[in-house]
Amino acid sequence: MQGTLRDIHAQRLLILDFGSQYTQLIARRVRECGVYCEIYPFDITAAEIAEFGPAGVILSGGPETVTEGATPRIPQSVFELGVPVLGICYGLQAMAAQLGGEVVASELREFGHAQINSEANSNLLAPIFASASAVDVWMSHGDKVAAMPAGFVCTASSANAPYAAIEDPQRQFFGVQFHPEVTHTDNGEALIKRFARELCGCQGDWNAANIVEDAISSVRALVGKDKVVLGLSGGVDSSVVAALLARAIGEQLTCIFVDNGLLRKNESAEVRAAFSGAMGEGSLAELNIITVNAQGEFLSKLAGVDDPEAKRKIIGATFVDVFEREAKKLNDVNWLAQGTIYPDVIESAASKYGKAHVIKSHHNVGGLPERMTLALIEPLRELFKDEVRKIGLHLGLPPSLIHRHPFPGPGLGVRILGEVKPSYAEVLRDADAIFIEELRRADLYEQVSQAFAVYLPVKSVGVVGDARRYEHVIALRAVETIDFMTARWAHLPYDFIEGVSNRIINEISAVSRVVYDVSSKPPATIEWE
16 A cells, blocks of 8 residues: 555444435445445444444435334434434434424425525535536435424425425534435535545545555465465456456466356456456556366256256356365465445445345355355455445556446346356357347447347258348347346337347357347346246
């Protein structure tokens, strides 16, 4: 770490989660303005809060109502810290109720766009009322504050919420009924920045360069001269871990890349090229990668299996076997590196009330047996996905790798519906590569969140030239999403889809028909299996 670098965790905000679907978005907005923060369930103890030592506290929204007695409440110690507190939606209502105000059910609920009006000067709200006295915000509430606690003033109102924003300037307690963390609220990110940087006094040291330097210093202190092994999948998380560890410990790192026969086209070559050391002076050194060709082992175990869950378990267990076997060939390895990221950590911190949102984990190397007796190192466990991408670019990884669409752990095994055969995998690989190539060529790849091809276990009659073709069907899937919890099917141009379909049918003789998936999530899932 550079001698002038401050502790980038020293100035930090605490976010208490009351079960809102937007809680992680609050944290991401805080970090985007250069301030470190962590999310904890609302029912952590006073001792835990004091140990964390926040410069400010944000109280999230939530699905409950403070008008009922057994619903979540703010720990009293939060109000005794002497730091600024911002309550959002449910956080506002809980603050008002606990400090002596009144909260009631709204006659008219507000869900979606609403307009708030300025009622008094406010240091917190100044950024959103900078150019107008009425602004558009995003509401999502069924209750409202009917009477403010002593010491509070009303700073904004809406048609259905007379106290849409309140504050106690003396104690620096702030509450907003709307959601500044979502993009639908005008200048909401500026409000969060005002709270984090000015009201809480944080300097803004949380950026890619400082995160990398801090992580390198921590890894070197933890690992020393020990050797580390990493399962490199080609995904963003494991690739960034590899780049970070290569920068920190160099030849002490060995990466194991398992080719299971279910990868995207040219996956192995692309991963090697990304770490080839040909990215310019001062970039990543040549990475020590062991490539294991285990296609036969995986595909033979999948023969005759058509149940999706059974396929996932076979692929996962086989990966563990192959990885463990290869790791044992290495001498003096003491550490196993994983690409665990912050949403995975939040998952394990659920509240005893069971209201904390559940995030799907995406470990790069999950479920490795304890008999490996390796200590675990997780350099990305503090970071959100967008932060991982930023530090990957800072480390010199190519944008084409960093901004790749998500790829499931079982790979093409869950994009081949029914039994997995080598010939099916080859056809799907080629079809998927054509789809992605055309998306990039049309500048559509980064406009969709995820796109891929699916191999369907049905045959269809087609005519190619003057000949009859009776072959399988390929489905194309593309979605737009922010959090992958919900997703809309991507409305790609018809002429684009037509061009992709023609290429696939003309270039792949084992395909007779191409269809486009127009299902959104929910009710459908993004992957077909």
